[in-house]
Amino acid sequence: MNILIVTQNIALGGAQRVAVQLSDYLNKNGHRAWIFTPHIDLAGVSGVARQQNYIECPYPILKKVGHEYKMRGNIFSLALNILRLRRYLKKTIKQYQIDLISAHNPPANWIASFLDVPVVWSCNEPVSLCFSKRKPDYFPLSVEPPTIASRFLQALYEVVDYSLCHWGIDRIVVLSRYTQKGVRNIYNRTADICRVGAEFSQIQGGDGHSIRRRFQCEQAFLLLQVGHFKPEKNQAVSVKALCLLKDRIPDIRLMFVGEGATRNDVMQLAEEVGVRDRIIFAGRIGDDQLRDYYDACDLVIFPSVRQSWGLIVFEALAAGKLSVASSDCGASEVLLDKQIGFVSEPTPEALATKVLDIWNGKSSGLFDGMVERGQNYMSEELTYEVYGRRMTRLFAKILAERSANRS
Structure with missing residues (x-):
């Protein structure tokens, strides 16, 4: 299988480590994997991260502030760069003959939705712009009290997010029953649980x-x-x-x-x-x-x-x-x-x-x-070996189902 892992950045952090370890497992077990991301910062990361195949995109969606990454620009510039990244992603799929996309941290799920190849979203948390009274299972990116403008943007965000993640993603994978419940409440979908742990x-x-x-x-x-x-x-x-x-x-x-x-x-x-x-x-x-x-x-x-x-x-x-x-x-x-x-x-x-x-x-x-x-x-x-094996089986099953539906 040719698998493209899509994530917002590669840097020091737990969520990024999961993407790297999945790539490493796939490449070591007879598959080909690449990590598609607009941001690569390998300072302080493990040696495994330095050994992966990266496709760095020219359309940044984050900016580094100190040791943290924050959204670059405003919501409108973010939307524009998501569209640019989607175009770049479509070219990458053809160039590398990608069979399936493994989308990780948001907005990777938006970038990869409704494409010609199957998409599996590893959902750490369903995120939103701010706290949502209608859908409190969202993880709010801002803890500031909502304004009239942010409430309007949040309502629009929820409509778009639901549409992309309910209809545009083939399978959603979560780490816990906690998040599985949130995915059900937000997207009206049942997510698979596939947990990660640590490499001894x-x-x-x-x-x-x-x-x-x-x-x-x-x-x-x-x-x-x-x-x-x-x-x-x-x-x-x-x-x-x-x-x-x-x-x-x-x-x-x-x-x-x-x-x-x-x-x-x-x-x-x-x-x-x-x-x-x-x-x-x-x-x-x-x-x-x-x-x-x-x-x-x-x-x-x-x-x-x-x-x-x-x-x-x-x-x-x-x-x-x-x-x-x-x-x-x-x-x-x-x-x-x-x-x-x-x-x-x-x-x-x-x-x-x-x-x-x-x-x-x-x-x-x-x-x-x-x-x-x-x-x-x-x-x-709870090892990355077990996680990689389970995700690989899921990828193969999805591809087999799509092949059977086409024949």
Whole structure:
């Protein structure tokens, strides 16, 4: 099969890592895969990402601000570049004799809809311009209060988005029941669930002692949160939970890995609640360094909201560390179903209570076997090898069905 993976960008991040790993699996298993994208930034990414075949398009839809990508221009310039990208994509399909398109992060689903080849959309989150009262399952790109103009654009967006994704996409794939429900409510379609996890070889074997020495926290009970500083990542909840725990757990510390728009706000909050001296802002690190940070911590926390999955939770498990995940993310389904981690409401009080319970139960052996059980489950169900195999089977099935319908 000749597969074209379409995504908004390739850079440091979990969603981008999934696209890269799928490409790698396809190319190593007798197929040909290319990644079609208008933005390629390989700084800090794994070696696997550097080995893929890229088709870089000349019509950018994002701009880099610091370490983050934001929409370039306004909604009208975005629409114009989507049309340009569609034309470029049609030429690419013919030139490379593409059999099927695997669309990933929006607006890849719009760019690839209604084409002559089958399209499978890997939907991390159905996104919208702002919060929608009519369809609250959307993930809003803006948290600003809607204006009259933005409400009008949102209504128009919903009509176009429904039309393209209901009729113009052959199959939708999601990571969790959480997102499957959202797809059903927004698009009136049933999505397939195909989950991803982590590659053990890329996560295990970290040098946590070097990280603890560098940040002078050798004896601390160390919490770790990995991710961009964005409102939905909820770092503020972690800071407030730390404030509730500072007098109950001796030498508790919190480490943030990542950069982003709300970093300064989080630092200011830490000063205001009196825990700045207990927080380590480690900054942005490359994929190849993550294993050291996972190895250094005692517990990973993931208090994010409106998240379709939570790859961090499973990377931590591959590294031998348990996590507390938000109940408002897809990863919590697996943690609860398989009893391989912890779940709390994404509030400071709930998170602090759960962390304290774990700290109190650690010495009693109450949680012995959870990591081993989790790693066994992951090796069977949540590796990129398993993900690639399942997606390949789905691609082959779709192509076989289309061939049968034509004959």
